[in-house]
Amino acid sequence: MGPAPDVLLGELFAGCPDLLFIASPEGALLHRSGGLREVLGPGLDGGALLADVAHPDDRAALSAAFSALLETGEPASFDVRLRDGGGSYRRLSCSARRSSDRNAVLGSLRPAPEVTEEEELKTLRLKARILDGLVEHVEPLVVWALDGDGGYLYHEGRSLSKFGMKPGEHVGRNVTDVYGTGPEFAAQVRQWYDGQVRRGHGEAHGADWDNWLIPLRSEPGGRVDGVLGVALDVSESRVVEKELRVQLDQIAAQQKVIRDLSTPIIEVWDGVLTLPMVGTVDSVRTAEVMDSLLTKIVEKQARYAILDLTGVEVVDTKVASHLIELLTAIRLLGADGIVAGIKPTVAQTMVALGLDLSQLNTQRNLRAALNHAIRAMAREQGASAPGAPPAGGPAPARAPRP
CATH class of the missing domain: 3.30.750.24 (STAS domain)
Structure with a gap:
């Protein structure tokens, strides 16, 4: 009498070179094929979540795909980047379906088709056209980018001429040389590289600006080696806002006067x-x-x-x-x-x-x-008040004080 079928299936799954997995509805890895264990490394044993090795930008999509799979019961296919045993992210295509008892997800992974150099170049050209369209036609917009040391790599915007600047004027200069070399500003610039997206308001060149600071990375999940800045000139709207506030204050004051008079x-x-x-x-x-x-x-x-x-x-x-x-x-x-x-x-x-x-x-x-x-x-x-009218007589509208 040979080994039990479950034992044989377990040996087959463990020795399979394909990238197969069985996960719980929450995405916890219950079983992995030998091929998937070799790719992702041994650190995921014990029911670790698949999302733990997914790229941060892909985790929401992975969760949505699992939810849709469990809700509809229809097989699903999607791409996801998973971190391998060496710490690098691999783009993989996943095919998954719900188990018959609805208590598990059965899936297989394979390398996603590589994007060709021509396709990458086409995408880059499209992005460049979009950026050029924004900086050339959106008048109150200025876009700039810094390298890892604070040097300008990009400085464009239609409204630059309004403030006496030319497109690309700051390229090659350091931001601290342009806006101040003090220790306080230098410390502020260093904070821009902590990976947080920032939004704030500031004044420069005699105008009011709404600013967005966005960290740039050479590769997904890598260190921040640049900063993208998007500045929107809101001077006109600030003036309108101040005028409106003054008008509202005047209306409030007038209403108070009216109430007092009434x-x-x-x-x-x-x-x-x-x-x-x-x-x-x-x-x-x-x-x-x-x-x-x-x-x-x-x-x-x-x-x-x-x-x-x-x-x-x-x-x-x-x-x-x-x-x-x-x-x-x-x-x-x-x-x-x-x-x-x-x-x-x-x-x-x-x-x-x-x-x-x-x-x-x-x-x-x-x-x-x-x-x-x-x-x-x-x-x-006990006596008539001085100046009071006699009994039955008219009362004056305004009588002198006694």
Whole structure:
């Protein structure tokens, strides 16, 4: 009786020179053929992820390919660069399918077709045409490139002439010679080579620039040996932005003046403040009124505050509730609030709230409210206030202080 079939299959898989693998749905390598182990090295034994040896730029595509394979169940083919035992990346074509029990991915790898020199040259020419089109026709754009020591390799852009420069003017010069040799700037330049893509704002040649700094590598995964710079002149948009900000500030200031004028707090008598409200009364305006009036009551040590609603046609239930709260706050400060000139529609709204209005002091109009306040103060003082109108007489709109 010979070896068990599983043993024979294991020996066949281990000795197979083809690049075969069995992976989990997450991409962990469960089994590798002898050929694949020889290519990738022994470091992937023990369920390591295939993504661990994939090129960083290919990992997202590899993950997407595995997800699509498991979701659709259809065989998939894709290219991926994998790091071999020597540390170099090999471009491989992968064919994979889902196992019948849906718990594994069965795949094979083979060297990807090499790109011919003619195809590479064609691609390079296309990239050069694209770059030339950008720097020649996009006016606010400047593109430059530095070598590993900070020397200019490329310096082009249609807007260079706007600042008195010629295309390629900085080529052959060092960036520190152009923009400063100080230790602070030199340290900043060294940071450009740490492999991070940077974006920032700066000023140069009397203009505002949005800058992108992109690390360059001679080969994928290699060390950074250059920096690509893309600068966009945003001076005009900055000017527009500043003008717009000034306009918005002016509008905000005008709105404040309008609000202040629409809700003036007037001291019509010694100890009596009146607040005539006109137009639309919303929640924001009511809150501002509350803050201003309460502050004024404390400042003037007022005894009465009259809310004149003669010019208010409509309020919503929320605003009516705020007005009741305002009158309560006035009472807490030791003053009395009087509401004058309530329109029928406003009265209906306040009644509909179901609030306790028994303590609400209302008068028909401002004249009646002022007369009531002056008489009440006179009674409190035990005598008529100097300059106060006689009982039943009219109250002047503006009376002298005693």
